[in-house]
Amino acid sequence: MTTQPAEHTQFLTRIAEALERLVPPAPATTDWLAHPAYVWTGSAARSVAQLDAPALPLLRGIDTQKDRVVTNVERLAAGHAAHDMLLWGSRGMGKSALLRAAIRSADTAHPGRIALVQVAQEALSGVTDLFAALGKVDRSFLVFIDDLGFEEGDGAGPRILRSWLEGGVEARPANVRLAVTSNRRAIVGRSMSEQDDPINARDAVDEKLALADRFGLSIGFHNCDQDSYLAIIGGYAGEFGLEWEPSDALEWSRRRGARSGRVAWQYVNELAGRAGKTI
Secondary structure (H helix, E strand, O other): OOOOHHHHHHHHHHHHHHHHHHOOOOOOOOOOOOOOEEEEOOOOEEEEOOOOOOOHHHOOOOHHHHHHHHHHHHHHHOOOOOOOEEEEEOOOOOHHHHHHHHHHHHHHHOOOOEEEEEEOHHHHHHHHHHHHHHOOOOOEEEEEEOOOOEOOOOOHHHHHHHHHHOOOOOOOOOOEEEEEEEOOOOOEOOOHHHHHOOOOHHHHHHHHHHHHOOOOEEEEEOOOOHHHHHHHHHHHHHHHOOOOOHHHHHHHHHHHOOOOHHHHHHHHHHHHHHHOOOO
16 A cells, blocks of 8 residues: 555654654753852762852951861852862861852852852762863852762772863863862872871871961861860751750750751750751
8 A cells, every 4th residue: 555645754753753852852952140059970970059058257266277267168159269178077067058058158258259159979980071161151159079088099080080170171161170079188098008007107197187288277176175076056946936945955966876967957956956947
């Protein structure tokens, strides 16, 4: 039986439509001027309409660190010379919260002139493409890698990071700075053999710290003492109108086995729950 022309055309149309459904849509173009923050997935960016960050006055017990980070981020937002930053040290002491708060503060002072771009460690291989995109935008960006740590024997990761910081062909453009948080100043772990070797231990430590030294600012965050822990809680409790007792707050930290800004915030959340409030 001979296919009629109209039927033949419809048949070809259905084939074309089926093939189009099999082809993934082209990725949406990112508007790098529209939002205060983005998340880089390794090949594309997801926009964040509102940056969640505490107010700077609520970040207590880290005054020196706060001054240095806020000043540097303000310079970047203003288009001035600014440093790459390594924030290292104790868990839960507000490293990532401080970076978000500093960006929000700088955006208030310089509306639309700066944005945060968070990159997960598994997406590091695509950061060169991210730099290429950001370098074409008339805006400053802080590329944020949270909780970075390379395992012993991982030579590729440190080399990539070193190339970004040293001005090589893959270096970040002039309107971009890196901010990395890590629990270790050296970023790279140390093996037991290096720690025990009386001849090579110093050289091993120097080599690993050389990566940290490539950041213009290397800022340590240390364990929270009792007074700082209580001051953090007092600041939050005053902000949210919560009643509390120092003895109860200290008991909370003992049960958690730690004192930190994170534990303090968890206690404040507990206070709000007891009071039937949302914070």
